[in-house]
Amino acid sequence: MLLRYFIRRLLWMIPFLFVVSIVVFALIQAPPGDFLTTYVAKMAESNEGIDQATLERMREQYGLDRSLPVQYWKWISGLAVGDFGQSFEWNQSAWSVIKSRLPLTLVLMLSTFIFAWGVALPIGIYSAVRKYTVGDYVVTFFGFLGLATPNFLLALVVLYLGVRFFGVHMGGLFSDEYEGEPWSLAKVIDLYKHLWIGILVLGTAILASLIRIMRANLLDELSKPYVTTARAKGMAEWKLILKYPVRIALNPFISIIGIYFPALISGAVVTAVVLGYPTLGPLMLQSLLAQDMHLAGGILMIMCSLTVVGMLISDILLALLDPRVRYD
Known part of the structure; x- marks a missing residue:
């Protein structure tokens, strides 16, 4: 099937x-x-x-x-x-x-994706379970702050802080000694020593959005009768929350995977320019300005393909996660 x-x-x-x-x-x-x-x-x-x-x-x-x-x-x-x-x-x-730029783009995209989803899930659950507490208000505040702050502005702030207080330029993806060198374990480690800044900057807005989505959907599930019934039967609180409401609240959390796949390329154009990342975003902007039809068209088709692949992955995950979803 x-x-x-x-x-x-x-x-x-x-x-x-x-x-x-x-x-x-x-x-x-x-x-x-x-x-x-x-x-x-x-x-x-x-x-x-x-x-x-x-x-x-x-x-x-x-x-x-x-x-x-x-x-x-x-x-x-x-x-x-x-x-x-x-x-x-x-x-x-x-x-x-x-x-020449696709591998680094995919590494940045997948790393940001894993970071945002991995952090947003537990924080969203905590915010919903501890609603209207100090922790919930703190999460909500930083969530709105993350949504309101443009990624490129955050990138500029990070670059300024690095130069001003640490005397280090945090742009680029490699140290000088690894530029143009063949791939090795040391080069991969050096890549992630630089890449974490881009992951943090690009993941902030996505992280804030995902936390709000998880919190809203889990709050809706926690108020339903089956949760009250499970509590009345003596089921442990965290076992109850993780086994039933969280599993159902994950549906919209997973269904937006296809949206964020290409967004991490198209939405990161200015940020990648600021950070000096040799990814597809700046290349796409350059090719569109130059009206380089084949190059711009190829990048856009890759982005559209990522959207389709992302939607396919999210649909399959939904069908595996929720038995109410049927393949037919």
Whole structure:
């Protein structure tokens, strides 16, 4: 049953991503001009000219002289076989540019995800069980503070505190001696010595949101008759809470996994720029500004795929967690 459900969802991903690709291509092409328009403008700013013959040759080389349907078909047919096309700005395969930043992006995303979910779950349970106590008010205060504080502002504060009081620049992901070196255990340890700042900064808003979600749903479950009945039968309080209300309150907690997967890339653009992280967020911003169609389109399609994969994971986890959820 689970395998059939999984295969069916995978098959549904194909038409969904096809429709998404049309929307992505239309959005990238929506601004006036193209990559060469932006390129000529940059050349003009630096007082360098480019003759019309060279411009026409470049337009033909990049396929920008073709109609939009032809450009789209060439791009999407390439994606179907794993060819992301040529990055105009980097003058190399778009996939080679993306894959150089994808591993670090996934490490940051998954680490932030684990941190936020792992911390939010026990705090949300505590806040609900000890409602209207000093601890609950403290959690609520910092929750609202986390939601109200922009991630990039928190990143700037952390960088300032590091330089001002410790004399250490906390930006980047590696120490100088590990930049460009092959992967090793020492390099992974050095990565996490720098990465914890990004995890903390990016995880703050997500953590605050998840705590509020867990608290609200658990409070709703704790007021239901089955909890009162279980207490009346003498079941231990924490065993009761963890076995029944928490399990049901986890449903919305898990169902938003698909939303936060791509949000950790798109929502971290400014933060990654501030912290100097070589991830997909700043690369996506740069490619959109340059109208580098293949590179921007490839990154956006990866983000959409992460959304679909995240929703699939959350649906499967919900079905395994709650017997009321059926695969059919």
